[in-house]
Amino acid sequence: MDISLQEVEYRYQANTPFERLAIKDVSIDIPSGIFLAIIGHTGSGKSTVLQHLNALLKPTTGKVMIGDREVNAEKKQKNLKAIRQRVGIVFQFPEHQLFDETVEKDICFGPMNFGVHEEEAKKRARIAIKQVGLSEEILSKSPFELSGGQMRRVAIAGVLAMEPDVIVLDEPTAGLDPRGRREIMDMFHSLHLERKLSTVLVTHSMEDASKYADQIVIMQNGQVYKKGTPNEIFSSPEGLLELGLDVPEVVRFQQKVEEKFQTKFSQTCLTVEKLTEEIASMVKRGEQE
Numbered sequence: 001m002d003i004s005l006q007e008v009e010y011r012y013q014a015n016t017p018f019e020r021l022a023i024k025d026v027s028i029d030i031p032s033g034i035f036l037a038i039i040g041h042t043g044s045g046k047s048t049v050l051q052h053l054n055a056l057l058k059p060t061t062g063k064v065m066i067g068d069r070e071v072n073a074e075k076k077q078k079n080l081k082a083i084r085q086r087v088g089i090v091f092q093f094p095e096h097q098l099f100d101e102t103v104e105k106d107i108c109f110g111p112m113n114f115g116v117h118e119e120e121a122k123k124r125a126r127i128a129i130k131q132v133g134l135s136e137e138i139l140s141k142s143p144f145e146l147s148g149g150q151m152r153r154v155a156i157a158g159v160l161a162m163e164p165d166v167i168v169l170d171e172p173t174a175g176l177d178p179r180g181r182r183e184i185m186d187m188f189h190s191l192h193l194e195r196k197l198s199t200v201l202v203t204h205s206m207e208d209a210s211k212y213a214d215q216i217v218i219m220q221n222g223q224v225y226k227k228g229t230p231n232e233i234f235s236s237p238e239g240l241l242e243l244g245l246d247v248p249e250v251v252r253f254q255q256k257v258e259e260k261f262q263t264k265f266s267q268t269c270l271t272v273e274k275l276t277e278e279i280a281s282m283v284k285r286g287e288q289e
């Protein structure tokens with residue numbers, strides 16, 4: 001299912017003295033099967049964009065298409081609910097939303113709330129728990145006797161059990177240690193590759209964006225500052241360092257080398273091996289000259 005935001009503007013508390021412009025002129029295409037990362041500082045508008053992706057917010061002006069439905073044209077609550085079922089959002093610290101007696105009941109809650117029969121929901125829970133790398137035995141436990149990392153996986157399983165076409169991840173690794181971060185991100189990447197699950201990752205981490213995403217959107221002051229593939233973004237990284245984003249070390253290094261040799265890299269070097277090769281050939285060219 002494709003999603004597209006076309007020249008979207010959103011104002012919180014519009015037409016009140018507290019009105020606040022959050023995003024402006026935002027156009028983003030999310031074709032089916034893509035892994036897209038949205039990156040930017042606090043307050044740049046990422047969460048506001050994210051909430052437009054499953055109609056939690058409707059644009060003040062502009063157009064949001066989710067599949068073949070235009071969000072502003074949908075007046076019926078039933079249709080909006082159907083849209084929300086197809087786009088699953090994993091909010092920050094999703095484990096805080098666990099509440100039921102058992103892991104199984106917690107995972108089944110979402111699908112059953114959308115009308116899925118209990119037996120089918122239980123079947124989905126067994127599949128989802130494996131997808132997040134946990135064993136079926138955990139289904140009968142209380143979510144509150146699990147570790148923090150396990151609780152997060154259970155909460156993610158609850159979203160996967162809805163069988164969404166698109167999954168939106170709002171800083172899914174916040175608060176985890178480096179190993180936990182890598183495991184969760186690798187898990188989402190595998191799901192994306194194996195199930196062709198469209199994935200939108202909202203993150204502060206340029207490393208994660210460059211490692212996993214097909215496309216990156218950089219937000220700044222409520223607007224799209226830059227968008228493109230990781231190669232396009234990092235082949236002209238001017239301005240990224242000024243934004244203060246955690247640009248991958250290899251790109252910082254690339255810029256330093258370019259300054260020193262006063263030569264542009266012929267192509268983007270996103271791996272250390274490629275970078276080493278490029279530097280060697282530049283040194284050789286320098287020696288010959």
Ligand SMILES: Nc1ncnc2c1ncn2[C@@H]1O[C@H](COP(=O)(O)OP(=O)(O)OP(=O)(O)O)[C@@H](O)[C@H]1O
Nearest residue numbers: 012020021022040041042043044045046047048049
């Ligand atoms: N409920 C709200 N009411 C009024 N203004 C809001 C509300 N939520 C966000 N804003 C404002 O909208 C702008 C964009 O906020 P948003 O939460 O989308 O940014 P963000 O990039 O997701 O930040 P963070 O990384 O901290 O989550 C900010 O100026 C923020 O203060």
